[in-house]
Amino acid sequence: MKFRIYRYNPETDAKPAMQDVELDIDPAGKMLLDALIAIKAQDETLSLRRSCREGVCGSDAVNVNGRNRLACITPLSELKQPIEVRPLPGLPVIRDLIVDMEPFYRQYRSIKPWLINDDPEPEVERLQSPEERAQLDGAYECILCACCTTACPSFWWNPDTFVGPAGLLQAYRFIADTRDEATSARLDNLEDPYRLYRCRGIMNCVDACPKGLNPTEAIGRIKSLLVKRRV
Amino acid sequence: MKPATGSRTGTGTWLVQRATAVALALTLPVLLLYFAAPQPAGFAEWQALFAPRWPRVLLLLAAVALALHAWVGMRDIFMDYVRPTGVRLALYLAVIATLAGSVVWLGAILWSAA
Numbered sequence: 001m002k003f004r005i006y007r008y009n010p011e012t013d014a015k016p017a018m019q020d021v022e023l024d025i026d027p028a029g030k031m032l033l034d035a036l037i038a039i040k041a042q043d044e045t046l047s048l049r050r051s052c053r054e055g056v057c058g059s060d061a062v063n064v065n066g067r068n069r070l071a072c073i074t075p076l077s078e079l080k081q082p083i084e085v086r087p088l089p090g091l092p093v094i095r096d097l098i099v100d101m102e103p104f105y106r107q108y109r110s111i112k113p114w115l116i117n118d119d120p121e122p123e124v125e126r127l128q129s130p131e132e133r134a135q136l137d138g139a140y141e142c143i144l145c146a147c148c149t150t151a152c153p154s155f156w157w158n159p160d161t162f163v164g165p166a167g168l169l170q171a172y173r174f175i176a177d178t179r180d181e182a183t184s185a186r187l188d189n190l191e192d193p194y195r196l197y198r199c200r201g202i203m204n205c206v207d208a209c210p211k212g213l214n215p216t217e218a219i220g221r222i223k224s225l226l227v228k229r230r231v
Numbered sequence: 232m233k234p235a236t237g238s239r240t241g242t243g244t245w246l247v248q249r250a251t252a253v254a255l256a257l258t259l260p261v262l263l264l265y266f267a268a269p270q271p272a273g274f275a276e277w278q279a280l281f282a283p284r285w286p287r288v289l290l291l292l293a294a295v296a297l298a299l300h301a302w303v304g305m306r307d308i309f310m311d312y313v314r315p316t317g318v319r320l321a322l323y324l325a326v327i328a329t330l331a332g333s334v335v336w337l338g339a340i341l342w343s344a345a
Contacts, residue, residue: 154311157311157312158311188239191238191239191240191241191242192238192239192240192241193238193240193241193244193310194241194310196241197241197242197244197245198310198311200307223242223245226242227242227246230242230243230246231246
């Protein structure tokens with residue numbers, strides 16, 4: 001199979017280049033990550049992140065033929081050759097397919113991704129009814145792979161000020177949680193022309209999410225809450 | 232310098248954009264039908280269409296909605312692409328002057344012949 005892989009080592013290369021790679025591999029039943037690992041076996045200088053190889057850890061998000069995907073759950077057989085593999089767009093490249101995730105994590109941290117509850121701790125867990133728990137469906141499953149946020153032009157232009165779809169989906173996850181008591185403060189934190197309202201609703205995030213989540217819908221719900229609070 | 236965000240504003244402008252979009256979606260077909268359906272051929276027919284007060288009021292309100300809608304959109308573009316504050320402020324003022332001037336001018340035209 002034919003591959004075109006983005007190569008860049010800032011210590012030795014003046015600028016990034018695409019490397020053509022020919023690999024003898026049977027695509028049946030194999031994922032892109034299998035091919036990348038086989039390529040790395042041929043040429044150990046290829047750098048990439050990967051861990052769980054089953055779409056749970058979110059380490060091996062890359063841009064494949066123009067789309068952000070997890071290499072470990074992308075079947076080789078459905079990709080058009082030459083398979084072009086690039087690092088996630090919009091984040092600084094550390095080397096080859098490895099990007100600096102710090103701008104992404106900084107925005108994630110900014111929404112305080114933990115339960116804020118100042119009530120005395122109960123004897124048992126803080127319980128929720130099945131209906132209350134159901135409100136978190138579609139919001140808690142995010143694995144923070146950054147496929148959505150790095151597919152978002154608003155994040156490309158404003159990585160320092162726009163929270164991005166992954167961060168906003170997580171913000172909604174805590175706003176929607178009945179055990180969380182900081183809803184107003186969370187909405188205050190997001191009500192800003194940049195932090196929330198840079199989202200223009202183009203839904204690249206929905207298209208990119210390898211877990212089938214819908215950040216645009218969550219952003220819409222945050223907007224509804226802000227409007228309700230205001231009018 | 233670190234970005235200063237969290238101004239607790241933005242919902243208003245977003246609402247203005249949405250509300251004006253709805254207003255335009257409702258008024259533009261009405262205006263289009265009113266002016267296109269009689270197929271006015273000359274000056275006299277055009278002037279007759281503007282003789283009642285309601286099409287003039289509706290047209291001016293639609294122009295105000297369009298100007299507000301365009302203002303939010305242009306502001307968004309400048310926020311994304313124009314980083315120097317001075318240049319951005321100058322562009323904001325230029326857009327506001329153009330849009331407000333156009334609305335006032337339209338009002339003057341609509342009520343000049345009446």
